[in-house]
Amino acid sequence: MAATAPTRAPRQDNRRQHLLDAAAGLICQRGYHATSMRDIGRATDMLPGSIYYHFGSKEELLIAIYAEGVRRIAERVDGAVARGADPMKRLEAACVAHLEMLLTDSDYARVVVRVLPEDVPAASTRLTALRDDYEERFRKLIAALALPRGRRRYARLTLLGALNGAQTWYRPDGDSPAHIARRVLGCLREPLGVETQ
Amino acid sequence: MAATAPTRAPRQDNRRQHLLDAAAGLICQRGYHATSMRDIGRATDMLPGSIYYHFGSKEELLIAIYAEGVRRIAERVDGAVARGADPMKRLEAACVAHLEMLLTDSDYARVVVRVLPEDVPAASTRLTALRDDYEERFRKLIAALALPRGRRRYARLTLLGALNGAQTWYRPDGDSPAHIARRVLGCLREPLGVETQ
């Protein structure tokens, strides 16, 4: 990022964070390609060229947002998991925290789920690595459930797919993220049989 | 689409279909915004301007692909469902057909899942309507399972979310689409408890 090693602390009025916030807000809403550097500049009262003082390219800016998104959602999930008692309670806490970040609390987290790595070939490797790094948490949480080994992988993929899919149909005036998380997890806990219960 | 009513049958060498195929292939791979009219022209040995004889705009082209995608995947799913015996077998057949189209058999179907309506504001209403039209099938299939009413909605959303999520992690050298479909559905059928099974 920084071309030369900084010889001095950054200024107080540094707008790098403001820039990241605005970009995350726009990108999570419109998508990466539909958000231009000029859009981001307008949202931060900055000329588009000035953004390049903070980020070397549009891809680098996206990667920074992705990294921050993973950092934030991981932090929240880890905190929630730590307060859980048994493995299933811990997984449930993780799902709730995941969806709360994804649906209401963090534009950064939204970017991570919304922008596909394949959308940005030049950055896809880094983006995929960041995603995998986060999802590793769910691998461990599910491993703790003591399921037969063959079922773990699909349990994880099914759960994450269903949770992330909520981004397409979630409406603020509908069920809360926490409620959705518990209901989705419930779909995996209670059998989908023909019984009427 | 056609400005004037056609007074004569279209030509034999009509390349409209070729155009749709190429566009679907590019868009499902790179996304809508990352695919330019010039890319599509190049893939069809056509000048970019010539595309406008067949489609009024890039959005209209996308809508045509979406519509064709829904038509094809719906046709396949309907056929598979018709051969199912009990409600659960019918749902399973639908899941298998859905994933086979989505993962290997149809670029058109891939576009429907990959391109979010919100990515293209000018067409989002039509795209959403087309999606809903298709997903209605799963609503009916799940209604036939005789689940308690409160669980149906989340069963559908969880199932479709998990299936569509497979597009992100599917690899041709891994499990087959049919296998994946059955395993994902299996996650909803067999409880995710602490028991070792």
Added chain:
DNA sequence: CTTAATACCAAACGACCGTTTGTTTTTTCT
């Protein structure tokens, strides 16, 4: 108070975008 790095502005660069316009080729139908 000077100095040098920081953080921006102002203005443009070339490339590419979706699209339009006028013309020409190709095909079908009489």
Added chain:
DNA sequence: AGAAAAAACAAACGGTCGTTTGGTATTAAG
């Protein structure tokens, strides 16, 4: 064979894109 419609070409239009370059306030440090 001739006329008309269909389907393409050729060339550009204005606009926007990501990015670069050179200059200028602002600010922290000595």
